Amino acid sequence: MSAASQARRRQAADDLEIVAFERGSFTSYSACGIPYFVGGTVKDVSALVVRTPDAFRNDHLIDARIRHEAVELDVARGAVCVLELESGGRHWEPYDELLLATGSRPIRPSLPGADARGIFGIQTLDDGLALHRTMADNPRRAVVVGGGYIGLELAEAFRARDMTVRLLEKADQVMPSLDRDMAVLVADALREFGVDLHTEEPVVGFETSDGRVRAVSTEAASYAADVVVLGLGVAPDAALARGAGIALGDAGGVRVDRRMRTSVDGVWSAGDCAEKWHRVARRWTTIPLGTHANKEGRVAGINIGGGYATFPGVVGTAVSKICEVEVARTGLNEAEARAAGFETVSVTIDSTTRAGYFPEAAPLKTKMVAEKLSGRLLGAQIVGREGAAKRIDVAAVAVWNQMTVDEVLNLDLSYAPPFSPVWDPVAMAARRAAPLVFDDAS
Numbered sequence: 001m002s003a004a005s006q007a008r009r010r011q012a013a014d015d016l017e018i019v020a021f022e023r024g025s026f027t028s029y030s031a032c033g034i035p036y037f038v039g040g041t042v043k044d045v046s047a048l049v050v051r052t053p054d055a056f057r058n059d060h061l062i063d064a065r066i067r068h069e070a071v072e073l074d075v076a077r078g079a080v081c082v083l084e085l086e087s088g089g090r091h092w093e094p095y096d097e098l099l100l101a102t103g104s105r106p107i108r109p110s111l112p113g114a115d116a117r118g119i120f121g122i123q124t125l126d127d128g129l130a131l132h133r134t135m136a137d138n139p140r141r142a143v144v145v146g147g148g149y150i151g152l153e154l155a156e157a158f159r160a161r162d163m164t165v166r167l168l169e170k171a172d173q174v175m176p177s178l179d180r181d182m183a184v185l186v187a188d189a190l191r192e193f194g195v196d197l198h199t200e201e202p203v204v205g206f207e208t209s210d211g212r213v214r215a216v217s218t219e220a221a222s223y224a225a226d227v228v229v230l231g232l233g234v235a236p237d238a239a240l241a242r243g244a245g246i247a248l249g250d251a252g253g254v255r256v257d258r259r260m261r262t263s264v265d266g267v268w269s270a271g272d273c274a275e276k277w278h279r280v281a282r283r284w285t286t287i288p289l290g291t292h293a294n295k296e297g298r299v300a301g302i303n304i305g306g307g308y309a310t311f312p313g314v315v316g317t318a319v320s321k322i323c324e325v326e327v328a329r330t331g332l333n334e335a336e337a338r339a340a341g342f343e344t345v346s347v348t349i350d351s352t353t354r355a356g357y358f359p360e361a362a363p364l365k366t367k368m369v370a371e372k373l374s375g376r377l378l379g380a381q382i383v384g385r386e387g388a389a390k391r392i393d394v395a396a397v398a399v400w401n402q403m404t405v406d407e408v409l410n411l412d413l414s415y416a417p418p419f420s421p422v423w424d425p426v427a428m429a430a431r432r433a434a435p436l437v438f439d440d441a442s
């Protein structure tokens, strides 16, 4: 819908007819707000909807049709087959330009019982509403399978409802986007919040009766569950593109160029379903983030509307709040940097969100990863209490601009006791990393 709005700004309704098909019941919603809706912080689902189909129709002259699923694409004819979910009818809708923005879908394990009722993958607001509805039955035991950030945010939401929450993770850490030494802090926060966290305990199946999940099994035990959430990550939903012969990339998303054009003339793609150029790893990848999706939608919409815009790629900046800690990352973590072929140095520093003597100064840990010899900042991670996470944006700008740790340590960053120590944590980490860059022993 970002793309549709941008295109409409450039072309009047007489010149460009815009139709949007949405399988679900909502347009322009914040999926990111779902955990807060499930947990009860957000009371009304309508608060998560930025613009309804009526608003699109009346204010933007965009014909947004909900409960309409695109089921097939014929790029030779320039038409998309649409299933009207209420009536069951189908029709072929012709187009001159088509944008594929189908997002991603939660990964569902191929394990016995994985399709049972009561097991939720969360991607759309309809998914969130379905999960919220089950809260009315007052479930007491939740099991979250997988420790990605969506699973963790929902584990917190269930705890906020005073439920018993078990989190089962196959790996030896939660939050795979962090290095293990930083992820440990998130695991501590979860346990402190009352989540019963089991790492290195893969799920082997789901026990069901009457088509409903009753328990989650591992090699070690069987855990009773009234509700199960899958936090195994998401995969780009590129099925329509694949079916139409549109090129996909190695990461499984729709391959696009910098203007968001696909391999087929007149077909564009943006958001989670499209691959992104990672500016540090220097490869195409999929990173499912609303920040990227919105920017890509804008670029696609400007181009479809006859303008010219390009999307320069991403550095993978993300923040999240898990129980009492804020978690942030940008660029590559140490493991990713090594996998990408960089020789790295890394430092981890402890600091505070305000001057140490100031009331409510809270701890935060910053990890910085730089390239050996060049000193180029490759990535940073921050875990800490309130006030920690958004500091990542300074590091994100530095990573984006290929700055060295020497340059970062000298940045003219702001300071007053209520806001930070005199050495900002990001600058402080750079200061520690700088001498190691040329140190053979590091």
Ligand SMILES: Cc1cc2nc3c(=O)[nH]c(=O)nc-3n(C[C@H](O)[C@H](O)[C@H](O)COP(=O)(O)OP(=O)(O)OC[C@H]3O[C@@H](n4cnc5c(N)ncnc54)[C@H](O)[C@@H]3O)c2cc1C
Binding pocket: 021, 022, 023, 024, 030, 031, 032, 033, 034, 035, 068, 069, 070, 071, 101, 102, 103, 104, 122, 123, 124, 150, 237, 240, 270, 271, 272, 273, 288, 289, 290, 291, 292, 293, 319, 320
């Ligand atoms: C619980 C949760 C928390 C999140 N938190 C954050 C956060 O804090 N920060 C952040 O940056 N990102 C966050 N994200 C990720 C962010 O929501 C996504 O990256 C973003 O929504 C992607 O936008 P999109 O338009 O590509 O896809 P979506 O928002 O998923 O939209 C795609 C739409 O296409 C529809 N659709 C799919 N196939 C068809 C079809 N064949 N026909 C018709 N319609 C179809 C779907 O129903 C869906 O509504 C979160 C996601 C979730 C689920």
